Amino acid sequence: MTAMKIAVCVKQVPDSWAEKKMVNGLLDREGVDAVLNDLDEYAVEEALRIVEAHGEGHTITLISMGPERTTEAVRKALSMGADDAIVVTDSALVGADALLTSEVLAKVIATEGFDLVICGTESTDARMSVVPAMISQRLGWAQLTFAGSVVVDAAASSVTITRVTEAGVDTMKAQFPVVISVIEKINEPRYPSFKGIMAAKKKVIDVRALAAVGVAVLASWSEVKDATPRPPRAAGIKISDEGNGGDALVNFLAEKKII
């Protein structure tokens, strides 16, 4: 059995709790706390578990694209146990859409060569859930997405997943190389240990400009025409149940003509 090369795509996103706003048609990333996308932690964890189940010699490389401070989020994923990282950062990538993001990631993946690419199902900021499928389409690799479980047979170079979506559960199988995305039910991501955090400081983050990746940036193929904050919802009526809370609820629904 040869050593498996695993890539995990990660993204730095504004903290879920942060108030997000649009500036000039783009998400304002300057004024908010930035963290490792929650859903990518499951991808990192799954990669670590695959390596741990298959013994020595396998490697996990993080791949990310974003502003310079993306390295902070990447450092967290390194402290969980990934081996090294490639970060593509370039001022030309500001406001990159999913098409450009997937192109940059696919290019890096193709250049480096991997057996498995693992992603989260979506980023908590853009929430499009399309990048893993786009990477698969661009590379011509098997798409095994929305995985609720991943079983890797390294000897046979094959992966079997259960695909869990709102429609149901499918079992899917493919030969290496594959693009996987994992849902958040798949595992419980580990907290970085002190040792892991110390080790991560010494791990290599290879920062590349766009020219080094070999992608020419075209104008985005979609544009934001207008972004308007919606008025916040105001609290309405709030009552305490004194034995008639259910009746009051029904009266409210009747007033609203819902029932």
Added chain:
Amino acid sequence: MTQTLVLAEFSEGKVAKATAELATCGARSGEVAVVVLAAPGTGDAMAAQITTGPVASVLIIESEAFAKFGVAAVADALAQLVDAYKPLALLIASSAFGKEVAGRVAVHIGSGIITDAVDVSADLTATQLVFGGSTTVLSRVNHGVPVITVRPNSVTADVTPCSPSISHASFVLSENSQRAEIISSAPFVKGGRPELTEAQIVVSGGRGTNGDFAAVEAFADLLGAAVGASRAATDAGWYPHSHQVGQTGKTVSPQLYVACGISGAIQHRAGMQTSKTIVVVNKDPEAPLFEIADFGVVGDLFAVLPQASEGVRSRKS
């Protein structure tokens, strides 16, 4: 020919309401051709179900590949139809499946993509609600044939009867799309309740149910509602993951959302705060979800819901 292509949605073998919703959006810009992707021998029966909405024609492609290779095969078929028909746009329902298909098609045909639109205008400007519904964004695709996914239940469907012309087409399955194979498939059985993302009313339970969803389900059934659950409830294994509402689950936007025993973490809000009317039942008066409730009851859901169910029942009779 100014055509708009719409991918038909089916659920448990029946045409879904989302199909007419997509057609309604598409008809604003062009003549709607609905695409039915079916297993061999089933296309005509599926197409025959498309009897409402502004649909001019139905295009059937039958292939075993759709069940065998899923997203990748469907994307191949749609990309080839776009090449052949040069439509104004391709509209697909927003779901995990629909968005992945859209993503692959956009790469395939070299077009811009917009996901999770809640409306699409005649000039193909898409309206999206982003950041958990706190911001309305209008955007347009400016390159290629726009690929737009539209959330079910956000557009009022034109349900005028239609009798579309029906024709058959074929496609070539690419080698790359055969690299991941679906070995077995177990669709979720919805058990008679409406689909979560399509329901007019959603009743959800959270940590406060302590795993007992009977009161939530009983109230939901009286209202003809879908049942949702918070992440806490699905993580605890109390309710299937497929019913999770929130950032990492489904986004719903019903006429009425009733949250029972859900405190309202921002992740949950992100999945429901564009609901028209929000009702909250929670023992904890400090539960953050009360901040966005049109009507809140501070009380035990096991007392409030049965009484409300009784109230609805007596009004019905």
